[in-house]
């Protein structure tokens with residue numbers, strides 16, 4: 740998938756963030772710089788939000804390995 744505004748390739752996190760900020764079933768996704776422009780916030784703020792959602796375990800964002808709930812079994 741590519742950014743609707745500028746055509747750059749999108750990361751999974753950017754698509755997830757679009758869904759969080761725009762709407763869950765957004766068809767048009769945007770890269771971080773374009774989202775920042777759209778919502779008039781600094782890119783750094785969007786990165787913070789991404790990390791917040793990730794830390795909350797939101798599946799729209801890439802989750803770190805090992806946090807997927809099988810820690811008990813792998814011991």
Ligand SMILES: [Zn+2]
Pocket residue numbers: 742743744745746747769770771772773774
């Ligand atoms: Zn863009």
